[in-house]
Amino acid sequence: MKLKQFTPENFHVWFNHEEIKKRNAELGEEISRFYNENYPGEEVLCVGLLRGAVYFLVDLTREMTIPLTIDFMTVSSYGDGTESTLNVKILKDLDTDISGKHVLIIEDIIDTGHTLNKVRKLLLDRNPKSLHIVTCADKPARRLVDVPVDWVGFEVENRFTVGYGFEIAQKYRNVTAIGYIEDSK
Numbered sequence: 001m002k003l004k005q006f007t008p009e010n011f012h013v014w015f016n017h018e019e020i021k022k023r024n025a026e027l028g029e030e031i032s033r034f035y036n037e038n039y040p041g042e043e044v045l046c047v048g049l050l051r052g053a054v055y056f057l058v059d060l061t062r063e064m065t066i067p068l069t070i071d072f073m074t075v076s077s078y079g080d081g082t083e084s085t086l087n088v089k090i091l092k093d094l095d096t097d098i099s100g101k102h103v104l105i106i107e108d109i110i111d112t113g114h115t116l117n118k119v120r121k122l123l124l125d126r127n128p129k130s131l132h133i134v135t136c137a138d139k140p141a142r143r144l145v146d147v148p149v150d151w152v153g154f155e156v157e158n159r160f161t162v163g164y165g166f167e168i169a170q171k172y173r174n175v176t177a178i179g180y181i182e183d184s185k
Contacts (some may be wrong), residue, residue: 028063052108055165056136113145
């Protein structure tokens with residue numbers, strides 16, 4: 001597929017920067033309440049799935065009022081294209097032993113569910129005390145694998161999502177809104 005070009009004319013905003021900030025504050029409060037009620041005072045390891053989740057992870061964890069640490073995994077199923085290959089690769093694993101720890105996977109977007117399902121199974125095999133998932137965006141129309149998700153920021157249409165960490169061939173992650181690029185005719 002040919003790389004789509006980003007221009008102000010063909011970028012369509014679903015959620016602007018202020019809407020994203022507001023939703024992150026809501027999620028941070030919901031997640032903090034959950035952990036404070038179920039595991040008071042216990043530390044949570046936030047696992048960011050790179051590279052897409054980095055913006056979401058930073059903004060979300062600033063809104064959380066629980067003891068936490070952060071680690072990262074780099075996982076890929078897209079390569080440089082715009083279609084998921086279903087071939088999920090772990091490019092960088094965690095530096096932290098998660099056995100007996102509360103783990104919160106922080107994902108950018110759930111598309112087919114294959115990537116998140118593989119990561120979830122891999123981490124569950126390492127015996128965490130608990131494992132929960134939050135995603136910035138969910139694209140249920142593309143789901144091929146049912147993955148249990150505890151918190152969803154936004155539900156989006158079945159279009160290639162761009163901005164706020166979402167990219168096309170590693171470009172446009174730094175756009176402060178979430179939206180899509182319309183194909184030029």
